[in-house]
Amino acid sequence: MRVRVRVNGAWRTAEVWPGASLLALLRDALGLCGSKNACEQGECGSCSVWLDGELVCACLVLAAQADGREVRTVEGLTTGEDLHPVQRAFVEAGAVQCGFCTPGFVVAVVDLLSRDPDPDEPRIREALSGNLCRCTGYQKILDAVRLAASKLGGSSP
């Protein structure tokens, strides 16, 4: 079947089978491999994207359900070589090890800071509670969120 989705501002069309997930559409059909494919069952958050402005797990959305809708992925955060402030904060805080979970965390942090520019610790933990990281032990990811908040103008150090 044919689906038409607005991805990071541009309408894209692709031919997929009815059981294809939005994640498969993005990665396999459109070549956007930023969103990662790990558990395929909602257990890790590494596939997170925005669908009509809401963060969802792309592995559990049908491509067909995204037809005619607006999708924003981690690739849509920046243009060219420049990193988004949240991405820069992850690099500077040492919050990236193998990096597999990073795109999912980055979009979750961007989503959080867009709603709450200066989140306290419980709020950060709650917002990131849908993302798993096997490497970092999370401390440096929390540091990265605070750093990103300050880069973006919130008052945290």
Added chain:
Amino acid sequence: MLRLPPFTYLAPRTLEQAVGQIGEAGPEGMLVAGGTDLYPNMKRRQFEPKVLVGLRGIRDLGRISGTPAQGLAIGACATLAQVASHPAVAEGYRALALAAGAVSTPPLRNMGTLGGNLCLDTRCNYYNQTYHWRKSIGFCMKKDGDICLVAPGSPRCWALSSTDAAPAAIALGARVRLVGAGGERVVSAADLYRDDGMRYLSKAPDEILVDVILPPADGWRSTYWKLRRRGSFDFPILGVAVALRSGPGGVIEDARIVLGAVASRPVVATRAAGLVMGQRLTADLIGRVAQAASEPAKPLDNADLTIGYRKRMARVYVERALRELAGLPYDGAPGGAR
């Protein structure tokens, strides 16, 4: 890789269309809302429907209307995130807001719906596994096999009701509106469930849960406590919903205590609730009520953590929930926090 089995996806725009389509599909058809329960199950081959009727495109099913004073109607396709953050739910039906907010994870709560949560498939360690896992260990009667692996001599399946919202909805006296080919009916949330891990809902497969109707909240206060290993992702291994209506001088005029994840259906602790009727909540009375409420909880070895611990925690969590509502000091925190 986990792939969905082949199916045709239908996206009706109206409830009438959906009723027609699911009726026409017969036993080959299934309803889907957020898909956060059904799609993982389909990927693991617990279900292989040929036709899926998606409900999210039906506008009217997403509405939340009314007030705590008049009562509230929550459309089945309202997302858990919407239910958890809705001011009227938080004000009048706190147990439901806490329960919805304690389900799974933030992105899944943007996808999962209240109706899907109430119709959630029952769960068991021997069932919620991939096809290959189940094949290796030997299939059980809930899917593909003919015995129960938890209780091998048992003629029935003991998979657990693991929905967070159901105990809260029952404690709040909710009713659900069901629409099918035969028309519309309204049943109490408690009557939606059967004590059977396989046929766990009393509704027909082609009946659509349309909305959840909450009575006026006058004088009721409620809470929901959830036990699980991690503070996120995990299904409840115990849920405790308590709702109390108190009169002058703090005398309890009505009470409901409901336990989740201890049986194939939510368990209404009627006798325990009876103990507080006409009484003031003291620490001593709360201890006795909690003991009585935990008695019907008979966990089997088919969920996370040990049976003994889960059984003990039923008493502890009912006690904490009641102490919270009584304004007494308590350990832990309501909702899904740890």
